[in-house]
Amino acid sequence: MATKKPEIPSLATFVEKIKSGELFEEIQKDILDSQIWKSSFRHGYADTPRNRVLQIASNVWLHLHPVKIHRHALRIKFTWCMGGITFLLFLSTVVTGVILMFYYRPVGEYAYFDMKYLQYDVPFGMLMRNMHRWAAHAMVITVWLHMFRVFLTGSYKPPREFNWVIGVFLVTFTLLLSFTGYLLPWDQLAMWAVTVGTNMARATPFLGHEGPFQEFVFGVSPRYDARSLLIGGSLVGPPALLRFYVLHCIFIPLIAGALMIVHFWRIRKDGGISGPL
């Protein structure tokens, strides 16, 4: 019953294995064959047609794409890349916005001083704030350009009419997202820009207290009309700050996110990016 002793490799063979690269191949094989790796990654990296398909189809993020597209859809001259850039900028505002939320309280007494704290004391706070604001402004511009491009290429024509309507909703929600965020710094710029903007709701026909025909609607007053519903009072004060915060961070992003899912899905269902047929 002589048990075979495991062979202890000598230093010389070990060095030889490192030099020839054999050791790394063994380690690589061990990792790639392990249960953890195989459960995480379903395919190799070799550039084969099968892997090109799997690369898209088995990745939750990339599978927004079809696995194959028309050659013409690659032309930047055609798409201006504006839809994708808009989505990227939206993601940037989500990431930086979540970081800002850790430091910002939407309360009249605190909001402005939290801004100062963010700018002067929080590591990279100013950078996060800048990126959030500039990405939001850039997103407004790119979404307009995207819409202009879609119009110029006639991409709203059948069968894509419905997706154009979704897109108009998304443009509107982009503006509303930006507008509700505009109040949050709680400085003079914010307060008066939002005062000017929301003052328009006073003049809503029937439902605004200064609007035409409001005298025919019972109960419309400066305290209870279309505008006070938006800002939670008769002027832009702390209740408005809280309302705009909730709208900005939760309500509108959820709706816009849901519409984005529909928008991207419909691109594929309507036959991919439009092109000459």
Place this chain on the structure above:
Amino acid sequence: MAAEDPKVKVEGLEEKVHVWPYLVRLEFLCALFVAIGLTVWSIVIDAPLEEAANPTKTPNPSKAPWYFLGLQDILVYFDPWFAGVIAPVLIIVGLMLIPYLDINPKGNGYYTYHERKVAIWVYSFGFIVLWISLIIMGVFLRGPGWNLFMPWQYWDPHRVIALVNVDLPYALGVRTYNMAMLVGGAIVSGYFALGTAAYFFMERKAIKSVGFLRMFIKVQLYLIMLGMVIKIVLRIGFNIKYILVTPWINI
């Protein structure tokens, strides 16, 4: 044209390509450039933060966020119920209606001007002139009291502007209130009625293929858009304030 050689030989190429790597690499590069651009921009230029909000201290001028300044600017020419409520609703609804009003099958999925001249003109006019240029004007040229200042002029908060605007019926010699309301109403409804009739006459051959309702809605939207331009010209060129004055609404 036809004799020219195409720059890239396309005969041998497949119609469809794999998204990985051909599209994903483009997206990656594009994302890289945008991310670098945004980061550099954010390092170099700080977001503005003014003094703390103070409800007792109104700045002059008070401006809405820049993307709404086109709407704020038409407040000069229209009352808030139109400029601030009806106009934005019409813009949004009008944009949504585009695919259902424009039934020209040409120009689907490629750039063309010659196959859809009217559509391109109308959209570009609305977007570039009525939206973008009014925003630029609102951001850079509107100073205290929402008065117009050239870039080289000092923003004088005490600048005196003579208020010489009159209503159109008054300018036409109508002096009684009820008569002015009738004349104004006749002008506004006459504009829409004549405009609609003229458009239907011009496009009489297309009514059957386009459909009555579609053509009717289309011409109303055109007339509202054109009417806004007419009102701006009347105000700036002829000092006309309102065309129709009633106890409820003024246009």
